[in-house]
Amino acid sequence: AQKVTQAQTEISVVEKEDVTLDCVYETRDTTYYLFWYKQPPSGELVFLIRRNSFDEQNEISGRYSWNFQKSTSSFNFTITASQVVDSAVYFCALKIIQTGANNLFFGTGTRLTVIP
Amino acid sequence: DAGVTQSPTHLIKTRGQQVTLRCSPISGHKSVSWYQQVLGQGPQFIFQYYEKEERGRGNFPDRFSARQFPNYSSELNVNALLLGDSALYLCASSLVRGPTDTQYFGPGTRLTVL
Numbered sequence: 001a002q003k004v005t006q007a008q009t010e011i012s013v014v015e016k017e018d019v020t021l022d023c024v025y026e027t028r029d030t031t032y033y034l035f036w037y038k039q040p041p042s043g044e045l046v047f048l049i050r051r052n053s054f055d056e057q058n059e060i061s062g063r064y065s066w067n068f069q070k071s072t073s074s075f076n077f078t079i080t081a082s083q084v085v086d087s088a089v090y091f092c093a094l095k096i097i098q099t100g101a102n103n104l105f106f107g108t109g110t111r112l113t114v115i116p
Numbered sequence: 117d118a119g120v121t122q123s124p125t126h127l128i129k130t131r132g133q134q135v136t137l138r139c140s141p142i143s144g145h146k147s148v149s150w151y152q153q154v155l156g157q158g159p160q161f162i163f164q165y166y167e168k169e170e171r172g173r174g175n176f177p178d179r180f181s182a183r184q185f186p187n188y189s190s191e192l193n194v195n196a197l198l199l200g201d202s203a204l205y206l207c208a209s210s211l212v213r214g215p216t217d218t219q220y221f222g223p224g225t226r227l228t229v230l
Contacts, residue, residue: 004158033216043204044119045159045221052216091158102149102210102217103172106158 002027004094006107013082014115021077021110023092031097034068034075035104039089051075082114118143120209120222128228129197137192137225141209147171148190149219150182153204165190166212194227202229 003026013019025034036048049059051068059066063080079086089111093104121140129135141148147166151159164172165184184190188209194201204226208219 035218037221042223043206043226044223045206045208047218047220050218093158097216102147102164102166102219103161103174104151104159104219106160108156108158 002029002094002096002105004092004105004107006090006092006110008110009108010111010113012113012115015084016081018078018080019082019112021079021090021092021112023075023077023107025073025075025092025094027094027096029096033095033097035093035095036066036075036077037091037093037106039091039109041088045091048077079112082112084114084116087112087114120207120220122205122207122222122225124225125223126226126228128230130230131197131199133197133229134193134195135197135227137194137205137207137227138189139192139207139209139222140189141207142220145209145211145220146188147210147212147217148184148188149208149210150190150192151206151208151221152176153206153224155203159206162192197229199229202227 005024032053034051037045065078067076089109091109092107123138149164150162153159161174163182168184179195182192204224206224207222210217210219
């Protein structure tokens, strides 16, 4: 069975602080993809990043960076120099390859509030 | 280019009624998936359609059904509504059906069942 755990329900930081959102996943499959999505108050899920299970290189995109560690089944997301516009709910998701299905297994999300 | 569009934005129904939600995928995308997001939870997979055929189904009762049209738009139908069906229903489209595809989500339809 697949499972994604985001233990941090809510996080508040002051603007310009760095913040890391944790994601731990469980799967018996060896081939899978991991995703992060952002959900602002409008409700639409905004795609941020996709990572496959064979690529453990960390990735940086502007103020965003992702740390994928297969040994600990974690795919953490760091926002550097946070801004008020970063306030949203962030979801980590897992997709299994072998079944051929296209569905995502989501965590319960982390609500980030950036205080000006 | 337009993203995934969904209609209506909000909907209020009473228990026992039926509801139809609509989704138009990104132009060129042939796969549509539906998710239910209950308040405070992550989205849960309901259906995936590709080339007008159901390609995947989550753990939802038969009251939930869907279809995809030749233009790749899709409808989600829910019969005999229960209070627990109150949720944000999200539609996602992807280029094809492959598991390596990325899904892009619409703004959702917020359904309230009274």
